Amino acid sequence: MEELRSERHPARAEIRKRVLALLLVFAAGVACGAVGYHVPVHRIAGISPADGQQNGTQTPPVRPTTPGGLCGAESNVIQVARAVGPAVVTIVNMQRPSGSSELRRAGFGSGFIVRSDGLILTNHHVVAGADRVDVVTLGDDPIPARVLGADPRIDIAVLQVERRNLPVVPIGSSDRLQVGQQAIAIGNSLGFERTVTVGVLSALDRAIPGAGTPLRDLIQTDAAIHPGNSGGPLLDSCGRAIGVNTAAVRGPAGTGGIGFAVPINTAMRAVDDVTRHGRIIVPWMGISYAEISENLARAYDLPVEEGVIVSAVAANSPAARAGLRSGDIIVSLDGAPLTSAGRLQELIREADVGQRxxxxxxxxxxxxTLTLVLEEMPREQTVGG
Structure with a gap:
């Protein structure tokens, strides 16, 4: 039957032969395409090279906004790193081993210059036990530093080097911080000078246990904090110091860690104490507490949506003597409403030891209304605030 149809329609048979021949030629071309004729994709799509490429670099989908060709927030981080980096220093803890007269490096950390005449902030634990503290500024040799004051209760130390006209880190405020805002950490991470890491503020008013005295009212961040970062600045997106990096809590292997910083207002109060009184003074109520939020108030049917709720009262503390109890809600201090835990910290920090x-x-x-007389925080205590 097939032969009969071909005889009846010779034109169709001829067409089929030609199509078959073309298919064979095309198949041969595909098989030899690696060494044969190549049709550029842009010609098939009708796009000229200038539309998608220029000088070998593809045009990005977002228009660059900086001279360096960047498009996003990283340009801001670059500016902060360039402006603040020169004021971040290395702190070297030099100690004399038992039975030896030679000083050796026992550890190192970071610090940052807060006054052009050589005043530097770092952590207490960075300089603890040092027989000599050296500071290395950008492009300089180690400079011996004096420890003007150091206090484990807030893990802050204030140093002085004999230098003038030094670059400084601008000081911000830690009393108006918001969870989610950008955080930039600069320090000598693992010994690599002026390492920059970026994250956000993950939480506020955190507490972590310490040796005897837990650290309280800390800023929590996911900006990477590694050994060597301690004492370096935690910055906001404008390059202002909002904290002093102090610790990191590590999870299981491979899960990273959480960074913490002492609020800058606490650190600057220490600077003021040292320059005025020659030592760091920490006013103390003797309570642990949690900030009341709208969600917390709704969940526990609390009568107010602002203030702090007392979770613990230290024995023989000012709070205990004033009659404060666990479960009390503090809504004001000297008539000032407590809109947040940060507001309570601010008011206590600005008060004096012995003040009613x-x-x-x-x-x-x-x-x-209860009357409380503030005292200086003991060197060893388990309930802070």
């Missing part, structure tokens, strides 16, 4: 303060509290739904 009036606490407005809610207990069992009733308002009361």
């Amino acid at each position: 303060v009036q606490l407005g509290i809610l207990r069992d739904g009733r308002r009361q």
